[in-house]
Amino acid sequence: GQNIDQPTEMTATEGAIVQINCTYQTSGFNGLFWYQQHAGEAPTFLSYNVLDGLEEKGRFSSFLSRSKGYSYLLLKELQMKDSASYLCAVYDSNYQLIWGAGTKLIIKP
Amino acid sequence: DAMVIQNPRYQVTQFGKPVTLSCSQTLNHNVMYWYQQKSSQAPKLLFHYYDKDFNNEADTPDNFQSRRPNTSFCFLDIRSPGLGDAAMYLCATSRVGRELVNEQFFGPGTRLTVL
16 A cells, blocks of 8 residues: 655744654655645645755755655744644655645744 | 635535535646545545546545536535535646646635534
8 A cells, every 4th residue: 555654743942943754655656745734724835856865945945765765844943834734745656646644843932 | 826716715514415616726727636634634635637537536435526617617516415524625736747747736725514
């Protein structure tokens, strides 16, 4: 079966750095997405990785290791508005998007 | 601004009473998706349209139907809603061409309550 694992919940402090991990087992791989979803709202696109390495976008960075089936999302200089769920999703060999259940990130002052 | 619009944002229906959710897009994307998402769970793909081609997920109940009358609009019909169908329904679009991978743009969702 196809599976994406993320921690259910994480807590961090405003101004700090947090890393949200994602591991996947899918039938093939055609890229990995990270989405942010605030409570009661739709997911919004954060990043896309298809090659190994780190992609940086302002305060957010995403890393991919295809050989390990592993990615992480790194959030720096945390702000209260970063409190949200972060969903990892992988395109498999059939270009089906497989979603993780998301990691709920709680930011404390 | 180009966007994905869903109406209504909140829908209440009674057990067994048919309901239709709508989605429209101004992005001119060729692919439209319907997802069901329950609290703290991953979005679950119900079906998608690649242009006019309808693709049903194997585990989508027959109770769920969809229509795409043109590029801009897509509807989700729930013929006989059960209590288990209460969820957030998300519409998404993407432009898929020779490069089959592209980000999906989501509408704000419709939260369905079944009484």
